[in-house]
Structures are given as C-alpha cells and as structure tokens.
Amino acid sequence: MKRITSAQLCSQLKNLGINNGDVVYVKADLLSIGIIEGDVRSGLLNALLAVVGETGTIITAAYTKTFFFPMFNKNRKFFSAASTPNTGSLAKLMLKHPASIRSKHPTNSYVAIGPASSQLLSNHDHTSSSFEPLRQVMRLKGKCVIIGCIDSSPGHTTTHLAQHDLGYASQNIFKGLVGATFSLDGETKVFLRKDFGGHNLGARKIYSTYLDKGVIRTSEVGNTTGLMSIAQDAYDIDIDLLKKDKKLILCSSPTCFSCRVCWKYNILDIPKYISAKLIQKFILMLKAIS
Ligand SMILES: [Zn+2]
Structure with missing residues (x-):
C-alpha cells in the first residue's frame, strides 16, 4: 500500500471537485485511503477541512443504534450527543473535533464542522425525517462525496431523502416498533422511527444513470477512488428513477x-x-452431515 502526503491528498480532493467554501457531505472508508504521512489517523478529515477552508463545511452521518420497543428498558436505549455512532471512523473523528456540531435526531443524527453546521443541523431532531440534513446540503448547493466505500456503502443518501419525499420510507414493517429514547426538557422521551432508508446496496443500480447523465466525477484518493456529485443533481435522478420504480433501491x-x-x-x-x-438451511445441513 503506497503512502501519501497531506499535500497530495488535498490535491486529489481538489481534483475530485471539492473547492474552497464548499458544503460537502462525505462518506468514507478511512482505511482504504492508505497511510497519510504525519497524520495517519485524522489525515482525511484534516485534508477535507483544509480544502474547503474556513468558509466551507464538512458533514457526515453519525447514526446510532435503533432498538426494538424503546419504551421498555429506556435507560439502555438512550441517545445523547455522546452516543457512539455506527457509521464509521470519520463520524467518530468529527465528533471529537472541538468545532463539531451534532444534530439531535435520536437514531439518525449527523455531525458537521464549519460555518454552515447550524443551518444544516439545527432543525434535525425527533420531529424531522431521518435524512433531512441532505435537503439542507442541497439548499446550500452542496456536494456529496464517497471515498473508498463505493461497494460497501453506495449511494449519496440523497436516495433515502427521495424515498422519504415519495412516501416510500414510511412503508417499512418496523415503523413505530423501533427507535430510541432521548432527553427533552429534562424528561426522557420515547422516539419511534417512522421513516427508513433500508439496505443501501440497491443504490448501485442508480450509478449507471448518474454516469449517463454526467453527474459523477471521480478521482484517485490515496489508494482508492473518490466519487463526487452535486447533491441536487443526484437527488433529481433519484426522484425520477424511484417515481418510475419504487423497488429500484432494493x-x-x-x-x-x-x-x-x-x-x-x-x-x-x-x-x-x-x-x-x-x-440455504438445507444446503448447510447437507454440508454439516457430509
Ligand atoms: Zn438488500
């Protein structure tokens, strides 16, 4: 695995289409990038912050565990600003950054660093849709970037927002059965999820249209590939395709x-x-016997 300097990484991120002052929603697999000399742990985050500069903002998902029947054992199912995200190392790193802001949604919070953070996150709580910050990214003419996780976590999350806006996200059988607890005005409240994005591997099916319409830009990022789209462009394609076939995301x-x-x-x-x-079980049984 080749090593990369911070300067090279910044250059590659600029080549991907990230500019000074941008609002950028990022999904990344930090390990896939390789060793960043002198800044092994936080190299990507620091490079992103350097490229967008003081006027730009970085945002990522910091989702947390969703529990069955959160009205029982409330204390064990509690979300707070300190809850550990299950969306990877970038979210964990951003939460440790002294300038980061986290939204209050009890299962699908987001974390952001930069001057647009409040605008992106201040209204994202138990009353709003899980993927609402992506709408704010679009309003700010933001970009969506995927680095090193195109296979494991495809999709710009704009697809989940499109599912919500078309009324599909609420048609999950676990609606009202799962959620978390949270604090509101000093009281512990129960949050029950009403919208779901579901398994996101189906988002790969949308890439061919992104490519055909020219909304994806790619660049080498360390040892892996980065992919960037203007959030609004990706969302417009998501909406168009999902209107025609709501099962496309499956x-x-x-x-x-x-x-x-x-x-x-x-x-x-x-x-x-x-x-x-x-x-599948029958085949496993046969293998166990043989
Ligand atoms: Zn699936």
Missing part, C-alpha cells in the same frame, strides 16, 4: 431480509425469501 439478494421482507410494497417477495432461506 438489492437483488434472495436472502436479504431487509429488501425481501421489510417493505409493505414488496410483500410478493416474502414467499421467495422463505423458500431461499429454507434452501
């Missing part, structure tokens, strides 16, 4: 519980899922 795995079982508009896949799981 992956094609016959044994994916999230995509085959969890959506009210896809109940026809449930028998296929049960058959596929039974066959």
Whole structure:
C-alpha cells in the first residue's frame, strides 16, 4: 500500500471537485485511503477541512443504534450527543473535533464542522425525517462525496431523502416498533422511527444513470477512488428513477431480509425469501452431515 502526503491528498480532493467554501457531505472508508504521512489517523478529515477552508463545511452521518420497543428498558436505549455512532471512523473523528456540531435526531443524527453546521443541523431532531440534513446540503448547493466505500456503502443518501419525499420510507414493517429514547426538557422521551432508508446496496443500480447523465466525477484518493456529485443533481435522478420504480433501491439478494421482507410494497417477495432461506438451511445441513 503506497503512502501519501497531506499535500497530495488535498490535491486529489481538489481534483475530485471539492473547492474552497464548499458544503460537502462525505462518506468514507478511512482505511482504504492508505497511510497519510504525519497524520495517519485524522489525515482525511484534516485534508477535507483544509480544502474547503474556513468558509466551507464538512458533514457526515453519525447514526446510532435503533432498538426494538424503546419504551421498555429506556435507560439502555438512550441517545445523547455522546452516543457512539455506527457509521464509521470519520463520524467518530468529527465528533471529537472541538468545532463539531451534532444534530439531535435520536437514531439518525449527523455531525458537521464549519460555518454552515447550524443551518444544516439545527432543525434535525425527533420531529424531522431521518435524512433531512441532505435537503439542507442541497439548499446550500452542496456536494456529496464517497471515498473508498463505493461497494460497501453506495449511494449519496440523497436516495433515502427521495424515498422519504415519495412516501416510500414510511412503508417499512418496523415503523413505530423501533427507535430510541432521548432527553427533552429534562424528561426522557420515547422516539419511534417512522421513516427508513433500508439496505443501501440497491443504490448501485442508480450509478449507471448518474454516469449517463454526467453527474459523477471521480478521482484517485490515496489508494482508492473518490466519487463526487452535486447533491441536487443526484437527488433529481433519484426522484425520477424511484417515481418510475419504487423497488429500484432494493438489492437483488434472495436472502436479504431487509429488501425481501421489510417493505409493505414488496410483500410478493416474502414467499421467495422463505423458500431461499429454507434452501440455504438445507444446503448447510447437507454440508454439516457430509
Ligand atoms: Zn438488500
């Protein structure tokens, strides 16, 4: 794995299309970038902050655990600004930054650093949709960047916002059954999720249209590839495609519980899922015997 300097990384991020003053929503796999000389741990974050400068803002998802029946064992299912995110190292690093701001949504909070942070996050709480900060990114003519996780976490999250805006995100069978608890005016409240993005691997299917419409820009970033789109351009394509086919976002795995079982508009896949799981178990049984 080749080493990279901070200056080279900044140059590659600029080549990707990130400019001074930009608002940038970032998803990144830090390990995939490789070793950043002199700044191994925070190299990408510092490079992003250097490229957008004092007038730019970086934002990422800092989602936390969603619990079944949060009205029971409330203390164990509590979200606070200190809760550890499950969205990777970039979110954890940003939360430790002294200038970071985190939104108050009890399961799908976001963290941002920069002068637009309050505008992006101040209204994102238990009353708003999970993916609302992406709308604010669009309003500020922001960009969406994916670095090193195009296969494991495709999609700009604008797709989830589009699912919400088209009324699909609320058609999940776990609506009202899962959530977390949080503090409001000194009292512990129960938050029940109403909107879901679901399994995001299906977002790969949208890339071909992004490419056809020319809304994706790519560049080498360390040892991996970065991908950048203007958030509004990506969202417009998401909305257009999902209007025509609400199942487009679902992956094609016959044994994916999230995509085959969890959506009210896809109940026809449930028998296929049960058959596929039974066959899978039968094959495992045969392997255990042989
Ligand atoms: Zn799936």
